[in-house]
Amino acid sequence: MTKLKVYNSYTRQKEEFEPMVPGYVGMYVCGPTVSGESHLGHARPFITFDVLYRYLTHMGLKVRYVRNITDAGHFEEEGRAAEDKISKKAHIEMLEPMELVQKYTNLFHWAMKQFNNLDPSIEPTATGHIVEQIEMIRKIISEGYAYEKNGSVYFDVKKYAEKYPYGKLSGRVMDDLLETTRELEGQDEKKNKQDFALWKAAPPEHIMRWNSPWGEGFPGWHIECSAMATKYLGKEFDIHGGGMDLQFPHHESEIAQSTICNNHVPARYWMHNNMITINGKKMGKSYNNVIKLSELFTGNHPLLEQAYHPMAVRFFILQTHYRSTLDFSNDALQAAQKGMKRMWEAYDVLKTFSQSNASAGDAELDARCSNLVDELDEFMNDDMNTAKVLAGMFELVPVINGIRDKHIAADALSGATIQKMQQAFKTYLEDVFGLLDERTASGIDNGKLDGVLQLLIDIRKEAKGRKDFATSDKIRNQLLDLGILLKDEKDGGVSISFA
RNA sequence: GGUCCUGUGGCCGAGUGGCUAGGCAGAGCUCUGCAAAAGCUUCUACAGCAGUUCGAAUCUGCUCGGGACCUCCA
Known part of the structure; x- marks a missing residue:
């Protein structure tokens, strides 16, 4: 039998999959942001990686599958009025932020159940790992790759890129990033505009906030995944998955953060599913x-x-x-x-x-x-x-x-x-x-209904036996209206199909 | 503007240079009280142009479409 090969986005080629530790696999998949209801597009990665999880398990590997819940708000738009995605919605719906987060987490879980996705081994939340994130940020600062400004902390991408291949995962060239002419407000705190936030100071109206060495605020966009992946899977693990749209800047930033903290690109195989489109x-x-x-x-x-x-x-x-x-x-x-x-x-x-x-x-x-x-x-x-x-x-x-x-x-x-x-x-x-x-799956197939169906099939068979087609067709047609289709098989038996 | 991906028959889609992908839909036939299903047979393809090759959907170049990322995003 051939061995499993996977396309590794990091090396841009198919590679034979070899777990770091024989028999065991660590897999991290970026989970949902629970500030709204999941849509069809979100279903794809969770089904894709559920199948991978199942397949690895089927191969006899013991998989620790970690999929996070992003429940700490991130920016709607970088720099703009520092609006927290979740707190903004919470205000509109007059809900406590955590109440909103709970609501959409429940809905997400419901959808995953509908799809028959297996539960991940660990489903950590961003809000439950503020401490770990703060620790990681401290480490990055002490290593000299992040700086604090007005209560916010930014990752120094330019400095990082001098020593490490920033952009390797997403195929980005540092010079191109520097040339981006787009002007965004609130950029003045950053040394360079490709720097990204590790910690953001919370403005007064921001509901979700935590104490930190840099004042009250909330974690940046990418640090939660680095912190939680490190905590549960180690400094280096096997598979990191997610949608292609997360390659940049999310996964690129994760690599940078983890490289500074752990001296390692976190995952050995990066796997990305493509998008679901609608009318292209x-x-x-x-x-x-x-x-x-x-x-x-x-x-x-x-x-x-x-x-x-x-x-x-x-x-x-x-x-x-x-x-x-x-x-x-x-x-x-x-x-x-x-x-x-x-x-x-x-x-x-x-x-x-x-x-x-x-x-x-x-x-x-x-x-x-x-x-x-x-x-x-x-x-x-x-x-x-x-x-x-x-x-x-x-x-x-x-x-x-x-x-x-x-x-x-x-x-x-x-x-x-x-x-x-x-x-x-x-x-x-x-x-x-x-x-x-x-x-x-739809719960239609319970024992009692089976019995009733069998009774109707028997009655129909008797009717057919005496050529009472009016009765037999009535049974068949009315069942069909209910979405239950009876099919006469060649051997005289009847099979049931649900429309 | 930069980087990358992509263009397959009515629709969706797989394709490692040479062999029918597959699904759905359409047509014909068989089976059947009638249906439905199923089986068999069957019709539409590789965006265009040029090149490499004995041979290209598959490699190369150009042209024309479409898309993704560069900003939160699965």
Whole structure:
């Protein structure tokens, strides 16, 4: 079997993944800022890295997955009136800042549950790590790479760049940064405009504030991730993930801070997912084109033709490689929803196959299926190509359905191959991709309902037996109105599908 | 303006120089009381121009689109 290779943004190439400590992986992923409700764009990194987390675990590695909650407000705009993002919203909604943070944290957790994302091992909050952040800032000052001005502390990027490769991660050249002509207010405190804040003095109206050696204030934009990653994963750890838009300045700054404090680039593999776009434009607050997750799940948004099940969204995201942009449209999402349904129904059929065939009746087909299964791991190991894994699995679907429909002989595949397929479908659909049967996921499939359904199916069968099609069609049609589709199979059985 | 990415059939998308990606939609057929589903067959591709090569969607150059970052941002 091939080894897992991942694209490392830091070196700009695919590299074989080797954990620092054999058997263990430390992974940090930038979590949400809980000053508002998560939207479709936010879903991507959390699903992408959830799949990576699951895959590493599946490989037998013990993963410590740290994903932070950013609950300390950052600037709306650099330098401008020092408005705290969270306190501003809190004022508008007449809420206590922490009440607001709690509200959106709960909503975020709810959305993660909907997507069937596993909980991270540790989910630290920025406000819970003020002490660690202050310590880190002190260290940077004592090393001579930060300076205090009017109660705020800034990182001296120019000085750092003289000794370290600032800009390496994001492909930025120091001279270009210096040339940026953009004039922003409040820059006068900085020695150079590419310097970034480690600590910001809080103006009187700012609600979120903490004591520090430099007066009352709040932490800067990037220090929380450095502090929390260091605390829980060490000075150097394996994987740091997040959206591509965080590469600069967020991750670049993290590298600078950690390099000064810990003498190390914090992570060995930097992984970045691409953006979700809508009509070709990145989904983001500043573009006014966001679809919130709650809107997506209810269909309550002008751009949405219908509600989309969280699992359909998950499938949609996995059908594209994580480093490609993914364009949202109703057609694309509906296609994903239908495709997933087809896949899942084939999986249900596959589960019923017996593994008792000693040998394959159709050696050629057997070999092809066996190869297809083997390739799935190769695809996954090639920088997590979930799109190719799904495509490979889709190639097996006609074979599975063919056996069910008896177009393909029941003994065409050997028991060993059947077992391999069953194992692979379970591994990928359930364990690695974290997909759930929509029925289970929406709670429709409880025991009582099953019993009622079975009763209706029996009555319909009896009606059909005496050619009372009026009754049988009534049952089928009315169930269909409820979103339950009965399908008469060739063997006289009935299968149930949820529209 | 700078840096980088990208342009695949009706839609979404994968593609390591030579072999049908895949999904959804469309057409035909089979099966079926009728449906639905499924199976089989099938139609639309690699932005344009030039080059490298025996051979290019894949490499190079140019042109024209689109996008991201450079500011909070997943």
